Amino acid sequence: MTSSAIAVSGLRKAYGSKVVLDGIDLDVPAGTIFSLLGPNGAGKTTTVNVLSTLMKADSGTVRVAGHDVATEARAVRAAIGVTGQFAAVDELLTGQENLQLMVDLKGIPTGDGRRLVAGLLERFDLVDSARKPASTYSGGMRRKLDLAMTLVGTPRVIFLDEPTTGLDPRSRRTMWSIIRDLVADGVTIFLTTQYLDEADQLADRIAVLDQGRLVAQGTPAELKRQMPGTHVRLRFTTVPELDAAAGLFPGATRDDEALALRVPSDGGTRSLRALLDRLDEHVLSAEEFSVHTPDLDDVFLALTGHTTLAAAGQSTEATK
Structure with missing residues (x-):
């Protein structure tokens, strides 16, 4: 794998006369958290769909985990995991059965599969509820199970589309801890979120997308330093x-x-x-x-002219 987990150059996508992505360039180093921000309709979901081989670009080049998404789609799919906005778990199955289903779909040998399921249940603190139907799980538990299912294939790159939407503060912080642990193990995270404090807390680098174009890129600190108002x-x-x-x-x-x-x-x-x-x-x-000091909410508003319903930027305060 190259030093870039995701490399995008000149990515364009249009639906008829409507241009959704207008020449996007991105570079995501391996083993980092990259967050893509933007108002509704900016093109975030389309970007993720192209990067994860769910949609074909009109032009441009995209390499994920060292593979071209246009010519090596199967290799890309083998190297990535995708967790959408809504937990993709089967509510009629137990947590353990959901994980076992993924093991079977991946063709993992029986003995290895059992150890993998047991390890994931332990890692995500789902042992006590492993034999309960997923329909009885809380929102936070479903999100954890969904991410655990994504890890069955040991992906090197994971796309997380608003992973904490609807979660209570405690569950959100638990998910943040899990995400940081994944990166510590060498996984690359591509995160889209409506929570600006989430991007501030997690992301090594952030890109702001507006009307199909990238209007800013940098670390959270770099983006905030661009704003006056301290x-x-x-x-x-x-x-x-x-x-x-x-x-x-x-x-x-x-x-x-x-x-x-x-x-x-x-x-x-x-x-x-x-x-x-x-x-x-x-x-x-x-x-x-x-x-x-200015927060990401200030940056987002200045760059896009929009606010987000879930924006939760927090001022940095040093109180005497």
């Missing part, structure tokens, strides 16, 4: 203190109702120290002090 928020206990502080920082924005002052800053230790020293020089003390 500031220090100071909250005081009295109006005279707020007045005095506002006089020290002419570029600041005040909130009289909250007795707060928003001071533009780069968030670095040197500028923060200078700000606090200036307050000390004038015998002023803030009741609360926090640093706010």
